[in-house]
Amino acid sequence: MTSLRARLRLPLIAAPMFLVSGIDLVSAACANGVIGSFPTVNCRTAGELEAWLGEIATRLARAGDASGEAAAPVCPNLIVHRSNARLQDDLAVLLRHRPELVITSVGSPAPVIAPLHDAGTLVFADVASIRHAERAAEAGADGLVLLTAGAGGQTGWLNPFAFVRAVRAFFAGPVVLAGGISDGVALRAAAVLGCDLAYMGTKFIATRESMADGRYKAMLVDSSADDVLLTSAFTGLPTSMLRPSIVAAGLDPDALPARGAIEIGTDIDVGARENRPKRWRDIWSAGHATSGVSDIPSVADLVARTADEYDRAGAMRGAFV
Known part of the structure; x- marks a missing residue:
């Protein structure tokens, strides 16, 4: 983690967001000193994932040549649940590219930890309960992403103050706070709480580089x-929706009806053919x-503003401590 921190302008991850995080957003985040992450399923095929990683690497090399500074890490996000039929294909692509960091979601990271470690990759597992955090740590995860109340998408329910402190009682590795980080002040608070990094998701949806629909971005501004x-x-x-x-x-x-009861499209092309509203x-x-x-x-x-807020919050804290 020490070598990663040295390349970060902020202890921040641009959260991996379905249908939002793409080449432009990830490349811009990394070039500006923030870890850029994306779900591998944002790529339609493993072949497209290969192309994305190659294009991002090319852009960051070009940016590094221009600035003279190393970019922040690129962080693919693997959905490890058995419903992801592409898991093994996507994993094979990542093993070839050997990213510095991978985040696992929706299940135990255990099946992918050994091969990723062999490739020199750190594995962070996202978890939504203390028991899940304990299991991920026991499986050998290098870091934990704590999904707390207020995170976008499929979210956690625990209060972030309680969750972080409970995890810190048994886990000394890197902890990432996910949920409610809206500015540099909140990011500074996460650091004081004991977190090494934090997710920022919602505010990155409303950036020019995100793949989100323009109406989606405008709705965020108005909400x-x-x-x-x-x-x-x-x-x-449990999912946070607008x-x-x-x-x-x-x-x-x-x-709204009970859990999972709404008949709604799940595949982009199928949803279009059926002319039904589609989640995400x-x-x-x-x-x-x-x-x-x-x-x-x-x-x-966005990164420049957040960095200014973070620095000013640190100076204010120093004046009172």
Whole structure:
């Protein structure tokens, strides 16, 4: 981790977001000193994943030549649940490219830890409960991403203060806080709490480089945390969704059916053929950090603002401690 930190402008990961994190967003994040992550399933095939990693590497090499500084790490995100039929193919691509860091999601990291370690890759596992954190640590995960109340997408329910401190009681490795990081002040607070890094997701959705629909970005600017609804209706798991997007899809956010009961498309092409609203494509996710979204900046501008906030919060803390 020491060598990674030396290349970071901020202890921050641009969170891996389905249908949002792409080549432009990841490359811009890494070039500006923030770890850039993306779900490998954002690529339609393992071959496309290979192409993405090659293109990102080319852009970062070009940026490094221009600036004279090494870029922050690129961090693919592997969905390790058995429902991901592409897991082994995507893993094979990553083993060829040997990324410095991989984040695993939706299941135990155990099956992929040994091969990734053999490739020299650190494995961070995202977890939503203390028991899951214990199991991931026992399996040999190098770091833990704590999904807390207020994170976008499929989220956790634990209070971040309680979750971090409980995990720190048994885990000395890198801890990443996911949920509610809307500015540099919150990022500084995460560091004080005992976190090595934090996710920022929602604010990166509303950047020029993200793959999100322009209407999605505008909705984030117009919304607040009060517009984020926690529901299991669309995915079967507690998920943070934007109320206005649910309304726009012709559904009543206050009268949604039970867990996973909504008949809704899951594949982009199928959804288009069936002409039905589709989760992630038409019904959009956001975290509680929505209240911090006020415009649609470039990634460079967002990182610069966050760095200024982080530095000023550190100076203020020093004045009182």
